[in-house]
Amino acid sequence: MDNRNHVRCSLPRLAIVGAAVVVLVSLAATPAASHGGPDTGVHSNYLIIVRKPYEYDTNVYKNVSSWHASLVASVCDMAKEALESDPSSVSRLIYSYRNVVNGFSARLTTEEVAEMEKMDWFVRAYPEKTYQLLTTHTPQLLGLMGPGSRRGASAGVWNTSNMGEGVIIGILDDGIYAGHPSFDGKDMKPPPAKWNGRCDFNKTVCNNKLIGARSFFESAKWKWKGLRDPVLPINEGQHGTHTSSTAAGSFVPGANVFGNALGTASGMAPRAHIAFYQVCYVEKGCDRDDILAAVDDALEDGVDILSLSLGDEQADDFSDDPVSLGGYSAAMHGVLVSAAGGNTGPGPSTVVNEAPWVLTVGAGTTDRRFVASVKLGSDITLDGESLSEPKNFGDEMRPLVRDVGDGMCTSENVLRAMNVTGKIIICDAGGDISTAKAKLVLRAGAAGMIVVAPQVFGSVIVPRPHALPTVQVPFANGQKIKAYIRATQNVTANFIFKGTVLNTPKSPIVAPFSSRGPNRRSRGILKPDIIGPGVNILAGVPKIEDIDLAPNAEMPKFDIKSGTSMAAPHLSGIAALIKNAHPTWSPAAIKSALMTTTDTTDNLRKPISDVDGTPAAYYAIGAGHVNARKAMDPGLVYNLSAADYVPYLCGLGYTDQKVNSIIHPAPPVECGKMMKLEQKDLNYPSITAILDKEPFAVNIDRSVTNVGTASSTYTVEVNVPATLSVEVKPTTLEFKALNEVLNYTVSVKTASGQAPASAIEGQLTWSSGKYVVRSPVLIIPGTGAKSSASAVAKQPTGGT
Template structure:
């Protein structure tokens, strides 16, 4: 493979290289220190250092020559590390100016003396963005109205690239029925045979060259087969074909479809079960995806502590992607509700939080005193009797039913057992033990941090899963009587929950650590109890029907990100000339901030959700197709922004590769607040406690339009928009305006104030969140570990 250079560090091979390339002779060095531990490093090469294309036919051969200049040729200990002879793992063309190689620390020190060297970044593992515990799985997102699919032709001809852990290629969600051939621009390949690949799944590859050095047992070659349900689930959410009769354990029966059911799928396996996702494999996959012709990248992985953008593969690869017109949707992370836990923070990425949906699988616990407590159950046994069973708790242990000695027949047979989530057993394992011991059923109480959110699983015995507040009521009832009883009443699938959508408790919150002047997450999409394709559901051994064995519910920002990926493909199809930033703006400025009660969207505890949880709001695909105005940005517009963050010239040049290198001193300073972003974040942390923000909007609606500014803010903040009216004469016309934000009475009293700027016309409302803080969220606003120069 031309892109992958394999350099054999042995004396014989290096002699051959020198014979072919005499000009290298003076540069070859012998480190004499190759007995150390070999590890994978991402090696960043200095720009504008370029290779002589008359000498090196490919970038891989050039990178191989650089590695040869420090690779020890005399003391390779193949007995200690047989794989050490293959050193160059990936040679990157697009995502970064550099390569991934397997070297020792001593060889890194030797590299540091070379004029082409910038830095070496040690190997790092990323992880898929499912929820923390096995209990967190879920149901579908909102249905699309015919208007959106008609306008976009269901994403026909678009190519969505998914980076994940594998795919069940033969699943009916990836059937080619109704699909045309991929567009002529597609240059990728499918490593499955021709009977598996088709006009729906047009690409399937595995990237493991870096991972296999750390994780023994990864076969060579690797096919991108499904490792867990994750990759199949996310792929079908973004672009799954129509599957009539889909259901989750007999519930939610209907026709399954992804957000863009006529879009093509290109799958890139970069993660492996119980191992994670290797940074350098992620970079390699994005490197190829942007070359192969994808329109959208869906990336449901990340790192809780990804750090600076110049070392983060999603940020690095994402920048190259948007530079080439590829939209990138990423998951916000699953470390909520704690503050400052958001992942994938780069402003050129769409960072997606997760919300609940309005569908529940209702299971009611009817207490002996007549009180009914609603919970959920994914598997609902048909004709289950409404018998009042004796109700017992794990009072000897910690309440979690994790001690197998307490789950014996003499304790639980013929009874409903109340267990709390947690402990050293999963909820499925608890249910299995109780089933074996003859329990009539289980009532499972969710953890406190989940609030009112319940995520059911297909247990092997009758179960009702209830929220923590309901669990407190249940336990109080049990204390009030000597003989507590309860019945389980199954009510099936119920729609129309009033307090939805609500922000999921696990969904990571802002503020962003890497760029605190940019509101992250950007937007929220369905991510709780999402029904989508799997290779086989967890839990119940025998699903109630054949299709129930092919679909399951999962939860996480991993599930919300592909919703937005599919919607981005629909928008891209309807508006092929829009930039990734324009698509992002269309989504963010048309969101919903009210739930079905027409009250502000809440969090899991029923409190009004903050912008750090919700971003701009919950996606509204119908409005996003016709936003009226967009806040547009080119890839180059992010460069002075990165300089203002404190990145060095080398770091910025590495991020924007393959664009020409830059000098930050020669660029106009662009503060975070002035990046032409669809949201506004300012700090009133010093006198005179007033800040002005610059923005520009592009008319993408009707040729002539007039928009009037409308501001909603707390009384403690005053906002002036100049000019207050924008008049457009034609499509694509750009108008600039200034927003001045000041504390009404001196210093801002509250720590954070939230509001919004709306540009209103007869046809559109273009809404931008405004977040005002009385102080910086973090003391040090410099991201880079190098001094800017």
């Protein structure tokens, strides 16, 4: 059924009933809005939540959409003259939701919302809101390909998961270039019989790889005047094509970006199917009501995994966040949601998509660099990275200058006055993106450019192709170059391009932009959950942005991009591989398998570091960096059903209506009549406890399900600082059968008997000889705030 039904609020009531008896047959019994007169107010988009268990009469209404239309009509002004004075009032009901929320979105005036508030079915009206969008090597890096892959894995994950065959990954993003070779359906089997979606492209591009493609625009079109209605889910942006090909792109030989990262590209699950849902628009954003509609349809279409590289830093709680709402409905349908954790790090409390039923993904670097060095006239050579390697830059040393304006190379007049012709210029970050600076510097006559990364990026470089030879250097190296300029007359420099280099040390490092915890909406749940490759990821694009090619030059079909938006589809694809190998596992079991098998050390066997070189905190890496091979066979899992989150929500202090809004369409609950669950006791793969009351001791309960060897014995090991005392009972778990569930309790207290001064990190592992099942342990002090939904909402959001 198409959920885009509209109600004509401007027509006389009898005309509505006569013209659409099925849709609005009950209007004669519905009181008209009391404000009367023509409807000439300003209309805005609202998400309207309907009271639960308020239900419609199936003998009167054909479906939930027709009922929602009647609710809209009950407050719409019926004056005929409104049609001429306000044409936008013709279409009011935008979406009628079936799975994600108990409600609808509609075009309403503030007066009409006020009328709705008087109705017994009304709960809350949310104004319109915009959300933002937050490879050739990573399959080998993550151990998918067998020998030679990460850490010497002997058997690749693709061998045991059939490359995700038969699994459907639903991707919500900003459009897809359907004709890209990454979406070639050759040798792909048809989608499973459960697939119920549609592909709005023609049959030449819709195939057994790209099985679904739709646009959701009904709410966005009112918000962004002049935005062209996308008949097809395609645009000139790159994001959706990049994320889709990362998750499940087909094999494409010879993939590269201007000769860099040359190899055969593929997604994490190259035999999985892609169902694409366009909900975002370039330079605009992603409308909340369109996101909800897309998730609503995706669940009915039959997707197995949902990949969302979008989020909101300002959502008050889980009841007004479309990723949380859609993610819960997905959990009810057995669908795992992998969502980007946000790109506003490294500051604290910046992570988004924090609901415990969502896999929240941060970003780390890979061991691939595009190395280029700056050779100074003093014979010092300083490393950076470049995607702008010319065919022949030459060996001669060139004059080196620094922008005498703002230092950021933002004024073409200043550059020309300096006479930078034939010289290499060093530019600080800021003012504009580096690719735009390159064009300006090139017009001024420069031979090359050095771009100094922000200090907060540490050693991490995010290179881009530039219009002239460019080397991007870390902040520390930039300061050394500037010191050389200040101390020396007739300074010179040259570039040495070394190309793609693999197995670079100290990998991964947490990406500087990757958002950090603590979890603003639920401090007792560690977020992000995990990190994956998210820096310098090569994947498919329609074209490369900000590059002017020579006439008749072929536009590259792959590009390097960075962000948690790139990390999330890596985890989506790996989750699809696990789903193929374990089709009966719940989303929570798949999530647990990913989290308890992570790597916490880099390729030098040292703790994964943050950008400042210190060991990364749990608020940066969650459980650690994904290890796909181990996740396929984790031994034990921490399982949860969708219903298990309800006592947790009640424990947060959410009202019944908020809980029921989140868990829709499950039957309504009353928190006062059920046991509440503290955050620490949610059966989560990570363990977090808030010590905020004397005697600063807590007991934490967990249960684990045996999915490894039928007869197996696990022993516990706890590693925590001496400031904590931790006891686990029992210390041994003896399983006699697969799927057997055993419980244990962790008792934690401070050694001093006082409240912890700051967060304390440790780990708990269950080992059987074959398996090691690890959980991070995070003990944090209280904040003095009440443990309630309102308190959670008032915590600072952080970020920008």
